[in-house]
Amino acid sequence: MSKEINNEAAIFEKTFRDILYGDKKDKVTYDTKIPLGEALMDGTENEGTPLDEETLSAINQEYIPPSIGDQEWEEFVSREPLPPLDRLDEARAVAIGIQEIRRQKEYLIYINSAMINECSKHYVTYNILCSKDIEEYLGEAQKKAVQLWEDMEHLITGDFDKIEAAKSDFRLYQVFEEKRLSVLHDILEHYNKKRK
Structure with a gap:
């Protein structure tokens, strides 16, 4: 039983060593030529300049999600919600x-x-x-x-x-x-x- 626990602990440590003991903090980079939605969702790291908080918040303010302007969404938001039933x-x-x-x-x-x-x-x-x-x-x-x-x-x-x-x-x-x-x-x- 103790062998299994030790084995599990060793596997856990090996798998998550970088997260547990790593000190390096990755800087967020963003290539301004790519739309923010693609940059966030494509799953690849983009080579570019690191962003500070002000730049990142400015980009987020300019970003319009795809659902905005969608007619079904606009209709859903504009409808008066039905009252809940007891x-x-x-x-x-x-x-x-x-x-x-x-x-x-x-x-x-x-x-x-x-x-x-x-x-x-x-x-x-x-x-x-x-x-x-x-x-x-x-x-x-x-x-x-x-x-x-x-x-x-x-x-x-x-x-x-x-x-x-x-x-x-x-x-x-x-x-x-x-x-x-x-x-x-x-x-x-x-x-x-x-x-x-």
């Missing part, structure tokens, strides 16, 4: 939303199977000519609809990492958070009007 209202809206989505899903599956059953009972040509194709098309559409409703359930419950679109683009989390709050407000508003 726990009771949020729980009520989530419960109503989940219940409605599940009923819609069940209704779709029921309607599809009822339609296929009725067609096969009453129309001879359905079974002879198109039952296989229709069932395939409706089955595919039903799978996509069920996936959509599952994504909507995850949106309402706040499980954004289970939504298909968020798996490929993590930047959608902010959009989903905003959309979720909007949907929950709309659900509560609708049912509060029904009560009156």
Whole structure:
């Protein structure tokens, strides 16, 4: 056991020796021909003159990040934020939303199977000519609809990492958070009007 600890300590010391015992401080250099964004993000050291704090702060003041001027960002910043919901209202809206989505899903599956059953009972040509194709098309559409409703359930419950679109683009989390709050407000508003 002590050999393992000594071995780990030796590996740690060998790996981080320069950081732990090094006295030299690197000066920040910046080639003024390269835009600041590229200089910070390209991962390479730029040969150039060392910068003092005044020059560096002047460059930072002149730097405009790419998001500024972006229309979506400007719209997002200019919108009035929705007020947060208290726990009771949020729980009520989530419960109503989940219940409605599940009923819609069940209704779709029921309607599809009822339609296929009725067609096969009453129309001879359905079974002879198109039952296989229709069932395939409706089955595919039903799978996509069920996936959509599952994504909507995850949106309402706040499980954004289970939504298909968020798996490929993590930047959608902010959009989903905003959309979720909007949907929950709309659900509560609708049912509060029904009560009156």
